[in-house]
Amino acid sequence: MIVIGLIASAIGIAVALSIDWFPIAGSTQAKKVDTLFDVLLIASVPIFVFVEVVVLFSVWKFRMRPGDELKDGPPIHGNTLLEVVWTAIPAMLLVGLCSYAYVTLRNIEHKPKHEMVVNVTGQQFAWSFTYPAANAGAKPITSTQLYLPKGKSVKFNVRSKDVIHDFWVPEFRIKIDAVPGITTHYRITPSRFGSYPVVCAELCGLGHSTMRQTAHVMAPADFQAWMQRKQAQASKAT
Ligand SMILES: [Cu+2]
Known part of the structure; x- marks a missing residue:
């Protein structure tokens, strides 16, 4: 599943970056905005693709088969390590992307000496x-x-x-x-x-x-x- 996820992520990034999302860049600010957009694509496309692959795999692998109608699933309790990991990784990603976006915004709003x-x-x-x-x-x-x-x-x-x-x-x-x-x-x-x-x-x-x-x-x-x-x-x- 991880191998399929990685391959699908690579294809997803390649497709996302090959699309011309915006018209020609006509200002110095446009180049910075476009770079920010590309970084957001590279960060978010693999997560989207990975989540979709896991969902589709689970739907197929753990689907209800004839005779399963009255059965209950196995009793599962919380998994602290898993919960810490899936909270910490998105938090780090979001803080990183927000910081980069903030730096880009400061950059393109910077008041020059002459204007x-x-x-x-x-x-x-x-x-x-x-x-x-x-x-x-x-x-x-x-x-x-x-x-x-x-x-x-x-x-x-x-x-x-x-x-x-x-x-x-x-x-x-x-x-x-x-x-x-x-x-x-x-x-x-x-x-x-x-x-x-x-x-x-x-x-x-x-x-x-x-x-x-x-x-x-x-x-x-x-x-x-x-x-x-x-x-x-x-x-x-x-
Ligand atoms: Cu108007």
Whole structure:
């Protein structure tokens, strides 16, 4: 049974790790989240497989046979050693995994020395992105699409004008609710050029599914050029 359990566990891990669970990793945080997920798979799949193998084996081996209907099983009393073992091993596993998850969380929430800020506002049924003025004379820039420079840490301040939304770019992995009346936030560092969907991950009304925009991760120089272009447009408008 142990041999079958070990073989089934190895197959289970191989299958679990071969599945593409997430979209492309588009931020430095995404890589850490994906590694955490892989470790959780490696820790939990063998236990699931082992328990299922023992259950199926027992159902087959100790099934009731004709003539057994009125028989009772053997009288079994507690087994202290067994109970200590099956309490201690899961406890150690859980403490270990929780510690690792906590360290990962601290890591991805770490406030860097330099970061840019983007204010994200959700409303039925669109996001808008405001970049605070870089210097005293400049005006804040507002955009319907999200533009970000690659390799620069960005802090999103997330707000809502009406109901609860949830700001999510799956490629960045992290998401957070936009709650009326409060400001929530998270940080990511884009690590890959490309255009990724910005979606709302909280059912917010009839148009919820259309609440999709795009995040563009570009070279820092291109981002600066875009900012200057928007700045020029904003000052022309006034
Ligand atoms: Cu929404």
